[in-house]
Amino acid sequence: MGAVLRTPDVRIYQACLWAKYGGPHTYDQRLHLDSRNQSLLVPSEDPAFHQVNAFVCLNDVDDDSATRVVSRQHTSGLAYDEADLDRARRPKLYALEQSTVGPAGSLLLFEARTYHRAVDISRPGAARFVLNTAFRTAQAEWVGYHAWPFRGKRPEWVAWLARSSPAQLQALGFPPPHRPYWTPGTLRAVGLRYPGIDLSAWEA
Incomplete structure (x- = not known):
């Protein structure tokens, strides 16, 4: 993801599994940006503050359930305060x-300034399963969704963090090695909090 965001200093701020099923459920959305529930601000044009959504398809996705996206070449003139696009007002964009x-x-990557939407799954018995993750540059500190520290007491998180790589830990917000936060005392305490964690990259 560092190559996509053009920086090695990347944070993951959303990760969840989405399951959608055919039948009476309604998933149809307007074309929209996710920025309204991920930030109190609007998306920036500066690559230093960009965000990327990543959808990993866990089963085959056909036209009946696939996410719809509109290329940014067609929407670059829109103001970012127009986070939702009504079909009646913007029929040409829906046609595109x-x-x-x-x-x-399959992996779907799209930048946070990309208008997209979900659709109803009309075929009975059909289903779509997607791992939805979202990443930002470390500098875009105002972007968020999940509060990872809230999960820090859960036993499964303690076990997972203990076996995570330095890159994974930094993506969740661990300060990089050699930052002032890291002292012999904090290294020892983090090691006690997550038994078995490899802190050699921070101790070097």
């Missing part, structure tokens, strides 16, 4: 949307 079909294992 693309269906992101793909086999299981």
